[in-house]
Amino acid sequence: MRINKEEIEQLEKRYRTTFINSLAGFRQAVLVGTRSKQGVTNLAIFNSLIHLGAHPAFFGLISRPDSVPRHTLQNIIDTGVYTLNFIKADQYKQAHQTSARYDEGISEFDQVGFTPLYLPGFSAPFAEEAVVKIAMKFEENIPVKINGTSLIVGSITQVDIPDELVLDDGFVNLTAADVLISQGLDAYFTANEKGRLPYAKP
Amino acid sequence: MRINKEEIEQLEKRYRTTFINSLAGFRQAVLVGTRSKQGVTNLAIFNSLIHLGAHPAFFGLISRPDSVPRHTLQNIIDTGVYTLNFIKADQYKQAHQTSARYDEGISEFDQVGFTPLYLPGFSAPFAEEAVVKIAMKFEENIPVKINGTSLIVGSITQVDIPDELVLDDGFVNLTAADVLISQGLDAYFTANEKGRLPYAKP
Numbered sequence: 001m002r003i004n005k006e007e008i009e010q011l012e013k014r015y016r017t018t019f020i021n022s023l024a025g026f027r028q029a030v031l032v033g034t035r036s037k038q039g040v041t042n043l044a045i046f047n048s049l050i051h052l053g054a055h056p057a058f059f060g061l062i063s064r065p066d067s068v069p070r071h072t073l074q075n076i077i078d079t080g081v082y083t084l085n086f087i088k089a090d091q092y093k094q095a096h097q098t099s100a101r102y103d104e105g106i107s108e109f110d111q112v113g114f115t116p117l118y119l120p121g122f123s124a125p126f127a128e129e130a131v132v133k134i135a136m137k138f139e140e141n142i143p144v145k146i147n148g149t150s151l152i153v154g155s156i157t158q159v160d161i162p163d164e165l166v167l168d169d170g171f172v173n174l175t176a177a178d179v180l181i182s183q184g185l186d187a188y189f190t191a192n193e194k195g196r197l198p199y200a201k202p
Numbered sequence: 203m204r205i206n207k208e209e210i211e212q213l214e215k216r217y218r219t220t221f222i223n224s225l226a227g228f229r230q231a232v233l234v235g236t237r238s239k240q241g242v243t244n245l246a247i248f249n250s251l252i253h254l255g256a257h258p259a260f261f262g263l264i265s266r267p268d269s270v271p272r273h274t275l276q277n278i279i280d281t282g283v284y285t286l287n288f289i290k291a292d293q294y295k296q297a298h299q300t301s302a303r304y305d306e307g308i309s310e311f312d313q314v315g316f317t318p319l320y321l322p323g324f325s326a327p328f329a330e331e332a333v334v335k336i337a338m339k340f341e342e343n344i345p346v347k348i349n350g351t352s353l354i355v356g357s358i359t360q361v362d363i364p365d366e367l368v369l370d371d372g373f374v375n376l377t378a379a380d381v382l383i384s385q386g387l388d389a390y391f392t393a394n395e396k397g398r399l400p401y402a403k404p
Contacts, residue, residue: 001368004360008259011372017256019372023336023361024253024261025230025288026376026383026393050250050264051226053349054219057210059226060346062252062262086227092396100402111404134225139348144262144355146341147255151353153346158206159225166203170213170221171386174228181228181383181393184373186401189393191228194294194382196389200302202313 022184029182031095031114032061033083033125034075036104041116041125043108044072045098047182049084050151057156059084059136065148071104073141076152080138081123085130089180092188099185119158126160131177133160171196224386231384233297233316234263235285235327236277238306243318243327245310246274247300249384251286252353259358261286261338267350273306275343278354282340283325287332291382294390301387321360328362333379335362373398 008016027047034042048062063073076082087095098108109116109125116125119135126133136154143150165173174191181189210218229249236244250264265275278284289297300310311318311327318327321337328335338356345352367375376393383391 001365002360002362005259005358008358008361009257013257015372016259017372019368019374020256020259020358021253022372022374022376023334023358023363024251025232025381027229028227030227048252049226050252051223052264052346052351054222055211055215056349057207057218057222058349060264062254089396093399096399097402100404102404106404132225140346142344142346142353144254144342144344144353146355147258147260149254151344151346153348156207156210156222156225158204159210160204161225163203166221170217170219170224171389172221172224174224174385175391179227180396183376183393187373187398188396189377190396191383191385191391192394194291194390194392197295197298199388200299202302202304202308 018184022187026181026183026189028086029095029180029188031085031087031098031127031130032072033085033127034072035079035124036075037078040105041107041109042071042075043098043112043114043127045095052153058139059154059156061152063150063152073152076138077141079123082136082138082154083124083126084134084136085127086132086174086179087127087130089178089188089190091129092180095180096186131162131179220386224389228383228385228391230288231297231382231390233287233289233300233329233332234274235287235329236274237281237326238273238277239280242307243309243311244273244277245300245314245316245329247297254355261356261358263354265352265354275354278340279343281325284338284340284356285326285328286336286338287329288334288376288381289329289332291380291390291392293331294382297382298388333364333381
């Protein structure tokens with residue numbers, strides 16, 4: 001199938017959304033934990049985690065247009081902190097369920113069945129069940145004016161991860177913990193390792 | 203292991219780079235094809251493909267600081283077009299080899315063993331071997347000032363994909379073609395499907 005821009009624009013809306021979202025390929029599934037100014041916890045699945053730099057350590061997330069309420073983005077801006085949680089693939093149904101549009105006063109932790117966990121001196125909730133827990137400090141919200149999305153930039157303030165997942169050279173062996181991968185808005189996967197390769201030289 | 207920001211900053215440089223890059227999780231491996239103003243083709247592996255919107259269809263890529271020459275970014279800005287190529291996992295060694303720092307006048311297509319393919323009216327080269335081929339038009343380079351990276355925003359102008367990979371609802375079945383996934387700077391994977399789920403409702 002060869003399809004051009006004009007033909008893509010004429011696709012039926014749901015078909016196009018599914019096609020373009022899934023065309024972007026495989027990505028890390030991450031549960032973003034926040035707390036509102038009023039103290040309501042929020043947990044939402046994102047598939048747009050981006051590595052921006054290792055020194056200092058910065059990660060990004062894409063937030064969609066704010067034509068509908070975006071509790072996660074608002075909480076991040078209001079409180080300045082959030083958590084990134086990677087879960088085991090077996091919990092993909094609960095993870096997906098966090099994408100439902102719950103009202104602002106309702107916590108996805110309660111509705112979906114993850115347990116809020118707090119670390120000393122950090123107000124955003126982690127999911128206790130997560131294999132990898134990352135505490136983030138909000139740095140900047142960069143608008144992508146062309147379509148009203150934005151790039152949320154944050155710095156890593158703490159990482160909590162089982163010792164056995166960190167290899168001798170620092171590599172985080174997510175495959176060993178069967179960490180959840182996503183594609184598009186509704187498809188979930190685990191990874192099979194092909195291999196690691198040495199630094200490439202010409 | 204629980205490690206905080208100050209401890210991360212004190213890690214040995216290579217260990218830290220490996221740790222933070224791999225901590226960002228699984229992502230789509232994509233070969234970005236470009237051609238310089240002088241006509242030299244370039245093919246480079248990226249792991250930062252981002253879905254920005256479906257209507258219109260926009261994808262992003264993160265480009266690292268330009269303290270070293272970035273042929274891909276320069277070619278995109280100079281010519282306004284580029285290609286995104288997803289390959290089968292079996293070609294992960296060739297894909298990884300495109301990350302070597304070849305001189306500006308040298309084409310990774312020749313060095314690594316992918317075949318340049320051109321579509322009518324589009325000057326950037328595809329990799330003929332790619333399962334999914336996406337033609338992109340450069341829209342905007344958004345600086346991430348905090349660390350000198352940037353978000354390259356492009357619009358999809360054409361998609362070329364085998365019919366059998368596009369399901370009835372528009373979902374692109376990348377697993378069926380064993381499309382390559384990456385983690386960190388040197389680890390490669392394929393995906394095992396856990397399942398697709400219906401739209402989540404409260």
